[in-house]
Amino acid sequence: MNGRDIWSNRTAFVLASIGSAIGLGNLWRFPYVCYEFGGGAFLFAYLICLVVAGIPLLMLEFALGKRMDQAAPGAFAAIHSRLEWFGWFAVGVGFIICSYYSAIMSYCVNYFGFSFSLAWGEDPTHFFEREVLDQTNDASQPWQLGSFRWQIFVGLLISWAMILFCVWKGAKTVGKVVWITVLGPWALLLLFVIRGVTLKGAAEGLAFYFTPQWEVLWNFNPSPGEIGAHGLWLAAISQVFFSLTVGFGVMIAYGSFMDDKTCIVRNSWIIGLGDALTAIVGGMAVFGALGHKALVTGKPLQEVVSSGPGLTFATYPEIINGLPYPVFFGILFFLMLSLLAIDSAFSLVEALSTAVRDKFGFSHQKANIIVAVCGLFFGLPYMFGVGIHWLDIVDHFMNFVGLSIVVLGTCLIVGWYKRPSEMRQFINEKSKGQIGVWWDIRIKYFIPAAILYMLGFEIYERVDGPYGEFHSRSQELLFGWGVLLFILVVGLVLAALRKRLPTNPPPS
Ligand code: PHE
Numbered sequence: 001m002n003g004r005d006i007w008s009n010r011t012a013f014v015l016a017s018i019g020s021a022i023g024l025g026n027l028w029r030f031p032y033v034c035y036e037f038g039g040g041a042f043l044f045a046y047l048i049c050l051v052v053a054g055i056p057l058l059m060l061e062f063a064l065g066k067r068m069d070q071a072a073p074g075a076f077a078a079i080h081s082r083l084e085w086f087g088w089f090a091v092g093v094g095f096i097i098c099s100y101y102s103a104i105m106s107y108c109v110n111y112f113g114f115s116f117s118l119a120w121g122e123d124p125t126h127f128f129e130r131e132v133l134d135q136t137n138d139a140s141q142p143w144q145l146g147s148f149r150w151q152i153f154v155g156l157l158i159s160w161a162m163i164l165f166c167v168w169k170g171a172k173t174v175g176k177v178v179w180i181t182v183l184g185p186w187a188l189l190l191l192f193v194i195r196g197v198t199l200k201g202a203a204e205g206l207a208f209y210f211t212p213q214w215e216v217l218w219n220f221n222p223s224p225g226e227i228g229a230h231g232l233w234l235a236a237i238s239q240v241f242f243s244l245t246v247g248f249g250v251m252i253a254y255g256s257f258m259d260d261k262t263c264i265v266r267n268s269w270i271i272g273l274g275d276a277l278t279a280i281v282g283g284m285a286v287f288g289a290l291g292h293k294a295l296v297t298g299k300p301l302q303e304v305v306s307s308g309p310g311l312t313f314a315t316y317p318e319i320i321n322g323l324p325y326p327v328f329f330g331i332l333f334f335l336m337l338s339l340l341a342i343d344s345a346f347s348l349v350e351a352l353s354t355a356v357r358d359k360f361g362f363s364h365q366k367a368n369i370i371v372a373v374c375g376l377f378f379g380l381p382y383m384f385g386v387g388i389h390w391l392d393i394v395d396h397f398m399n400f401v402g403l404s405i406v407v408l409g410t411c412l413i414v415g416w417y418k419r420p421s422e423m424r425q426f427i428n429e430k431s432k433g434q435i436g437v438w439w440d441i442r443i444k445y446f447i448p449a450a451i452l453y454m455l456g457f458e459i460y461e462r463v464d465g466p467y468g469e470f471h472s473r474s475q476e477l478l479f480g481w482g483v484l485l486f487i488l489v490v491g492l493v494l495a496a497l498r499k500r501l502p503t504n505p506p507p508s
Helices: 009-022 024-036 039-066 072-079 081-115 130-136 150-167 171-195 202-210 228-244 250-256 264-297 309-319 325-362 364-383 387-416 420-429 437-464 473-497
Strands: none
Touching: 009 171, 009 250, 009 325, 024 039, 024 081, 024 228, 024 264, 024 309, 024 325, 039 072, 039 081, 039 202, 039 228, 039 250, 039 264, 039 387, 039 420, 072 081, 072 171, 072 250, 072 325, 072 387, 072 437, 072 473, 081 150, 081 309, 081 364, 081 473, 130 437, 150 325, 150 364, 150 437, 171 264, 171 309, 171 325, 171 420, 202 264, 228 264, 228 387, 228 437, 250 264, 250 309, 250 325, 264 420, 309 325, 325 364, 387 437, 387 473, 420 437
16 A cells, blocks of 8 residues: 555445536536437437446446556556556546536536525526527627626636535545535435426426437438437447546546455446436436426427536526425525535546645645646636537537547556456455456457447547537637647656656555
C-alpha cells in the first residue's frame, strides 16, 4: 500500500460507488437521450449494453485499481510505462465532463432558488432555454454569445464549493457524505414517480417509453432525419458508461481504496442494477409528465418539448406544479437533484486529484484545489447565453467519441496486451460469486468490435456533417475535436513531465 486511504467500511465503498454512478446522468441525461432516440427502443438497447458491456467493465475497473493500487494514470503506467498518457486521457475526458456537469449542477442550484417562488410559472417548458433560444435562434448568427449569466455563475461557484467541501479529507469523508447524498434522494424520487405516472394523460408517455420500436434497433440504413441503429446503439452504450462512471478512471481510483474482502463481482452487479433502476424509474416520472403535456397541449408526444439538455428542467417543474404543496416539493426536489449530482462530481475530482497526488506527491487539499479551480475555469463558457449549445456539443463528443476511445483502449490493453484470464482470476479471488470465460470474450472481442464499428460510423457521420443545432464546422472543431485534442496533448505532456513517484510494484 502506498499510504492510501481505505474506505471506512464496505458499505461506504458500495455507497460511494453508487453515489458516483447515480447522478444527473440518471435524472437529467438519461431522459433526454432516451426521448431523442425513440423511447422504448433506446431503453431496450440500454439494458442490453448494461449487462453485456457496462457491468463487466465496472468489474474490470475495480480490479485494475485494486491490483495496481493506483489511480488511472498510475494503473496504466504499471501495465506499461508508455501507457501513462492513456490514464490521463481517461481522467481528462472525465474532467471535461465534470466541468459541464458542474454547470448543470448550477442550474439545479438556481432551480432550487426558483422553487421558493415557483419562478418557472405555469408553463415551465422553455424556462431553461428561453433566453438562449431568443438570443441564438437565428442560425445565421451562430457566434452570438448571449449575455454572461451571473446567476448561473454564482450557482457554479456554489456547486464547486460544495464539491470541495465533500472531498476535503479524501476517502474517509466521502464514505460519510454518501449516506446522505445517496439514500435521501431515493425516497423523494419515488414520490415524484408516483405523481408523474398518475398525471392525466401519463399513459401515452409511458407507452412511448416502454414500447420498443423494434425496427429502429436494426435500421442500419436510415433515411435522412430518421434515427439509425448505429447512432442509437452508440447513444445507449455511451449512456451506460457515462451513467456508471465507467471509462473515466473514477472506478479505478475507487477500486484502489477497496479493502481486501470487498466482493468485486457482487458489488458491480449491485451498483450496475441500482444505477439502471434509478434511471428507469426516474424516466417514468419524466415520460408520465410528457404524456400529460401532450394531452394538455394537444400536440403529438414527440413535439411537446424540444429535446436536448433542457428536457428535465422542463418536465419536473411540470410535475411540481401539479403537486399539492408545490413550493415545498420544488425545494425538496432540486435539493435532491443537487445532492445526487455532488457525489458524482466529487468522484471525478477525487479520481483526478488522487492521480495528481500519486504523480506529484501534493497533499490531498492542494490537489483538490488545483482540480476545482481548473474545473471552474473550464465551466465558464457554459455561463454564456449560447452555453447550452456548446454544452451539447462537448457532451456529444466526450461521450460518443472520447469515452468510446477510452473504453476501446482499456479493452485492447487488458484483453490483448495483458491476458484477460489473469485479470478474471484476480477478480474471482476477490469475489464470492465467480465469473466465467464469457467475461474474457466480452473484454477481448465483443466490446472492442462493437465500439470500433459504432465509433467508425460516428466519425464518418461527423465528417459528413457537423454536430449541433447550428451545424457549424467551426464550433464543432473548437468544442468537439479541439477539446479532444487538447486532452490528448495534456495527457502526453503530464505523462512525460516528470518521473512518477516511487510506488510499490503491483502484486504479482
Ligand atoms: N455517472 C455520473 C452520473 O450518472 C456522471 C459522471 C460521469 C460524473 C463522469 C463524473 C464523471 O451522473
